Amino acid sequence: MKYLTYLLFVSLSVSMACKSERIINEINLVMTEPPTSVATTPKITIKIGASTFTATLLDNPTANAFKALLPLTINMKELNNNEKFFDLPKSLPTNSSVPASIQSGDLMMYRANTLVLFYKGFTTAYSYTKIGKIDDVTGLTAALGAGDVKVSFEINPTE
Template sequence: MTGNPNNVLNKDSMKLKIIIGTIAFTATLYNNPTVTAFKTRLPMTVNMRDLNANEKYFDMPDNLPANASNPGTIQSGDLMLYGSNTLVVFYRSFSTSYNYTPIGRIDDMAGLTSALGSGNVTVTFALQ
């Protein structure tokens, strides 16, 4: 995901805090128009649904700018936009034929799978 200058992790930007239950994770955001628009909606607390036992997703009420491409492989900890309004947190790595716009990447995935669990989960996203 780093070949496109819009898909480079922005080490100088604010970090994203992701709170699942009582566990907080930190993500490094990409530097792209999707992230710029996403940050204007924060903080937000959403109910994310499970899909395919590898991701949690939430359909946002309005669209974000998207510049989707196929990453080939999804990594555990990827935070992506599917289409123009579906926010996705991946907790298992796998190959994909779908297109996504990158938003960020969770810095330390330790405990992510157990925090997300097998069903729906409430997740808070906030700038750190």
């Protein structure tokens, strides 16, 4: 009986030691490898004349498809004294909804192929898919001006 108890004790000890070592190895692995589930916030550069703006893209299929088109230089048309738009040659995946409000610097898709850059905030009943937002909109309205404007989008060199 003592021998059986001893074997059971040794067996449990070895099992616990192996389990403890596996847990320690898993903890070390988690501590040494960068997290894979943390989403990055890719940046793009938007150039309008002599002005340069940095925008943060969202992590969604629309923003990813837009980023794949970059670099992109387009002539954006004026609309409603609050936005510039451009009809892309191809449709992007969208998941549109009516935003609570539009903010200056919002970069969105209207329908599946119309890129919109807003330079004034307002409320709307239209549906958009948000792509991203200009980080600092200081000077955006002046840079975009009153008419149509040439705008360049490129992946931020630090990305």
